[in-house]
Amino acid sequence: MMAIAESGSGPAFPLLSALVVVPAAGALVVALLPRYQEGVIRVVGLVTTVAAAVLATFMAINFKAGADGFQFLTRQQWIPEFGISWKLGVDGISLWLVVLTALLFPIALAGPIVKKDVKNYTAWMLVLEAGCLGVFLALDLLVFFFFFEIVLVPMYFLIAGWGYENRVYASLKFFLYTLFGSAFLLVGMLSLVFLHQRATGELTFDLVRLAESQSLAESTARWLFLAFAVAFAVKVPLFPVHTWLPDAHTEAPTAGSVILAGVLLKLGTYGILRFGLYLFPAAAVDLAPVLLTMATIGIVYGALVAAMQKDLKRLVAYSSVAHLGFIILGTFAFTRQGLSGGVLQMVNHGISTGALFLLVGMIYERRHTRQIAELNGLQKPAPVLAAVFMVVMLSSVGLPVLNGFVGEFLILLGTFATHRWYAVVGTAGVVLAAVYLLWAYQRVFHGEPQGDNRTIPDMTWRERGVMVPLLVAIVALGVYPKPVLDRIEPSVASLVAHIEQHSDFREPGVAKGRGAGADKAPEEPHAADGGHP
Amino acid sequence: MEVLDAAWLIPALPLAGFFTLLVAGRRLGDPLAGWVGTSAMAGAFLAALVMFGRLLSLPGEERRHVARLFAWVPVGGLQVDVAFLVDPLSITMALFVTGIGMLIHLYSVGYMHGDERFPTFFVYLNLFAFSMLVLVLADNLLLTFLGWEGVGACSYFLISFWFTRESAAVAGKKAFVTNRIGDFGFMIAMFLLFASIGSLDYYGSAGVLTNAERLSTYTASAVALLLFLGAVGKSAQLPLFVWLPDAMEGPTPVSALIHAATMVTAGVYLLCRAAPILVEADPAVTMLIAVVGAATALFAATVACAQDDIKKVLAYSTVSQLGYMVLAVGSGAYVAAIFHMVTHAFFKALLFLGAGSVIHGLHDEQDMKRMGSLRKWMPVTWATFMVGWLAISGFPGLSGFWSKDEVLAGAWGRSPLLWLAGVVTALLTAYYMSRQVFLVFYGEERWRSEPASDKSELTEPEPEVGAPAGGHGGGAAEPHESPWVMTLPLVVLAGLAAVGGLLNLPLFSKTLFLEHWLEPSFGHAAEHHVLATGTKILLGAAAGAAALAGIGIAYVRWYGRRPEENQALEPALLKRAWGLDAAYASVVGGPGRLAASWAAYTFDKRIVDGAVNGVATLVREGGGRLRRVQTGFVRNYALGIAGGVVLLLAWTLARVGL
Secondary structure, eight states, rough: OOOOOSSSSSSSSOHHHHHHHHHHHHHHHHHSSOOOOOHHHHHHHHHHHHHHHHHHHHHHHHHHHHHHTTTEEEEEEEEETEEEEEEEEEEEHHHHHHHHHHHHHHHHSSSSSOSHHHHHHHHHHHHHHHHHHHHHHHHHHHHHHHHHTTTHHHHHHHHHOOOOHHHHHHHHHHHHHHHHHHHHHHHHHHHHHEEEEHHHSSOBBHHHHHHOOOOOOOHHHHHHHHHHHHHHHTTTTTTTTTTTTHHHHHSOOHHOOOOOIIHHHHHHHHHHHIIIIIIOOOHHHHHHHHHHHHHHHHHHHHHHHHOOOSBBBHHHHHHHHHHHHHHHHHHOOOOOOHHHHHHHHHHHHHHHHHHHHHHHHHHHHHHSOOBBGGGGTTTOOOHHHHHHHHHHHHHHTOTTTHHHHHHHHHHHHHHHHHHHHHHHHHHHHHHHHHHHHHHHHHHHSSSOGGGGGGGOOOHHHHHHHHHHHHHHHHHHHHHHHHHHHHHHHHHHHHHHHHHHHSOOOOOOOHOOOOOOOOGGGGTTTTTTOOOOO | OOGGGGHHHHHHHHHHHHHHHHHHHHHHHHHHHHHHHHHHHHHHHHHHHHHHHHHHHSGGGGEEHHHHHHHHEEEETTOOOOOOSHHHHHHHHHHHHHHHHHHHHHHHHTTTOOOTTTHHHHHHHHHHHHHHHHHHSSSSSHHHHHHHHHHHHHHHHHHHHSSSHHHHHHHHHHHHHHHHHHHHHEEEEEEEEHHSSSSBBBBSTOOTTTGGGGSSSSHHHHHHHHHHHHHHHTOOTSSSHHHHHGGGGSOHHHHHHHIIIIIGGGHHHHHHTTTHHHSSSSSHHHHHHHHHHHHHHHHHHHHHOOBBBBBHHHHHHHHHHHHHHHHHHTTTHHHHHHHHHHHHHHHHHHHHHHHHHHHHHTTTBGGGGOOOOGTTOOHHHHHHHHHHHHHHOOOOOOOHHHHHHHHHHHHHOOOHHHHHHHHHHHHHHHHHHHHHHHHHHHSOOOHHHTTTTHHHHOOOOHHHOOOTTOOSSSSSSOOOOOOOOHHHHHHHHHHHHHGGGGOOOOTSSSOHHHHHOOOOOOOOGGGOOOOOOOHHHHHHHHHHHHHHHHHHHHHHHTTOOOOOOOGGGOOOOHHHHHHHHHHHHHHIIIIHHHHHIIIIIIIIIIIIHHHHHHHHHHHHHHHGGGGTTTTOHHHHHHHHHHHHHHHHHHHHHHHHOO
16 A cells, blocks of 8 residues: 555565574574583574574664655564464564663673573573563564563573572562463453454554554543553563562673563563554543653652662662653653653663663672672772763763763653653752762772672673673763664654644653654654555 | 864773773872873864864854764754863863863872872772863754763762772762762753753754753743753752762862862853853843852852862862852843853862872871971972962952953842842852962971871771871871972963963953854843943952951951961851751751651551561461362472473463464
8 A cells, every 4th residue: 555665675585574583493402412511502692693683783784864654674474364374563662672682681691600500591581582572573562462471481580490599489489479460451452452343344463554544432442541550561561560670680691680681571562652652642641641750750669769778789670760751751752852851761761771780790700799888998999990880880870972861851842842840840859969979989898898709800801891882872872862763753753743643742842943844744654554455 | 074073082092091090090000091081182182272272263153163083972853962062151260171181181190199099099089071071062952961960970989089998988888879860850851942942952952052042931930940950950059059068078179170170060151051041041030149149159158268278178168259250140141151161260270289299298188277387398298288278368459350250240230239248258259268378388387396297197997098008108107399390280270360361451452262162152131231330340359358357357367477466266066067067968968868768668668568578467267168179389380380380381282283
């Protein structure tokens, strides 16, 4: 029907399918290797994840900036009776999340060295990667749900098998809690699809078809949005459904925490943005105050609770509650600054918090404790570790020149334009972020080291190598975020236009700015998306 | 090619120094790393001079140029570039920041000699200079904010430079967090300006200053208040001043550079930059600014009278002098604010460096009650300190006299009460500075009666700080003059502190150089109240008399007397800064901490998570009958899902026909 603005897609090379298949195939290879071949297994794991990273980089390089639709589209009939198809695509909203995922996995595998049962560990990690990439690429509701759920399995096994003391409780809680959320998602999705069929006669799980037809009654849409929102809120997690997070993060092995914070939490924020806002724009506008309220409470509350933690890893975990609150805030601002900032902040949080978990893991390996009270003066024996921790911490605090600032600033600026007082409270959270992190740094790294703290070794070359790409990203995204923002904005702008078209929301003129051409956009919504006969 | 397009060189040179030292600092070592840092600053100073010369060659109305580098944060209507604004105000700031920065870098080569982390010190110092220069040269609020936060971070690094000392670590954190409260205001001000005008640039067709007149009084007032909140944090005004006295935990050159001459003036600079917005605000807002400034000036001056630590006196004095600048801003006397900022940078940097020289010469003694008679032992330090003392006291003819005069004239124009507070502050300033001079350089050699240096070294938790390689510390208890790298900056600064008034002599209209020079930056915002010549002379005479009175009182009470005789002049309340700091600490540490603790352990654990676990228990017990079907092992469920997925995949693959 429509001309397709997809570049590099078509039968030539199914890039996006390859992104999902490569880690899955790697997992299969690992599963077939004998258990004692630990060296080979590690190499296979690393090579696979690096291959996926190369593919993702290739995709990012060839991604057409300035286009708002889905690119590299892949579409295969899967279960035509139910209108389900294997449809993958990437736009400015998912692009950087895919890149983030593909870059974090090799780092998570190469960083902390796991000694126990390397085979299963590596295999689960690879399955996890395939699942995460699938979530961000899927454009079919059922395919999305499939990946969304599959991710739980490897994560559960990683926490339960390679976690710390309280891992059984934590993994169970993680699994059941998010599964509970997913039940809402499944019901919501099926209802949407069948109601859509009743209204239009077409049975389809295709995200774009469902979103563009907007066939639901107002109240129905609101209920379905709520069902989606519950599922994603648990995953984010939003206050007050966040308590699985500190347990899971703290008890997970280092690599698990890195992926959990870096990627898995984004499934929630991405989901609410991609599915909540896109499928139910009017309902999202109506219910925005609820989510904004939860987000702002989360920002302040997460910071306060983080400040009081005695366990360093738990502190970092709670900081995620605050940071993810910012992302939701920006999402429900419905301005391009807020939304772009939210998308960027998903990436930033993945980098910074992933790096923080790696660093906490390094401290644990040296001191076999995460209790802040037992750590002190580490800057003296380990100045490099301290310096790296400082940079990562400042990125998390939102210091300009580093990545976190750009995202936070855009979010707050964009939110202020439409929801003034939420932004003011959110800005107060910026002050609090400095409190808990600097206080933790002071207690752990400053002072005269006592006892075992005096003799810990500084970062090894391998550890430095693992941190370098993260540090580079932290600085690069802070100094020159333009290439990233340029690719995010068109998709975000067309989402805003979609919301404006289907609700009474109007983006303020200052946010649109000069020459944004946003007023024209609703005339041909998502024209660049295609693939529908 | 426009010379002014090269303005980026001014911040870029210290940045280059930062990177060089970051990579090779350790190899360069002591003192080479210091020389690299100093050269970077010298280069920046030269670049600033070139820009200054170029601006001078242009006619007044053309003295504004934007040097664009690249797009920084472009999203929709928000288009923020990394671009530098070269105008009289920014170049004035850049000149004194690089000039004094260079001198203090040089001084640090001597002061930090022998410190284990000598190269690291210069890494931070160069990074600070870079941030400060970005702050003053930025052409939009967001880039200014970048510099603003950058100097804050460097201040944090440098205050806690001797991080093994608990008090230094705490002070660094306190400075950063307190400043963040101010940053809150700065950020909201940016959001509000963007929401109202759609830009964060200062000038240009869409600029916030160009369009300041379009703002409603309400919005302009809100923006002015919010920016003022930022200034209150950064420039240590009431009630957020508490971090600055603690910041003296940092090495003394840091106190001179960051916590006296440059960073703390950033708040005043911001308000001056935003003058066109302040003009649009409700007069009550600028009155509030003036009152806070005057109150801070007076308050901090009283506290400075009762301090024993040589650096604490100067710290409270800095708070007080910043109060003068804020008072000037609130009175609409922007030129006076900048004038006093510059002269203050000269004499306060001089005083801090002199204090550092004393501390250095006495092997890390900071208690003035254990000093005395040092003029015989440290002649250069003494002579230069004298100049700084007279300048800050407002002794007629020296730089401080002229700039303070301008501030007070501005205050008189706003309200005689503000002027009165300013004059009383002037008296107190002359008094506490004279007290300091008499305690340190005159009287008995109290450092001799007590084995002060040995004792202080025992209590010093950071031994290597006090014992530089040069062989002092052990045995030799006699004070000594500092090396030339330290005394040379003192001499230069003493010269500037003496004649700095020449920048803006109110004798003839022609000699008001600074006022004419800054006119393009302030425009009509700087139309302050023109006082009759007679009034001006009277006001100046009153201020001069106050200065002499302060010196006289101090002479009677402190010259040649034992400090114990004067305990009545140092009430405990003043020593503790009216108990404000302690009050904050007890609120944050008491109810604040209790609330957070309740949220973390009672609310989060018991209530929120308790509900979750409660539901789980309920379900488990209720579902007990289903036990036979369900194994209760999540791993079995998980495996079930995994198995299902495999089956689904196999089925699909079969269907697709692979």
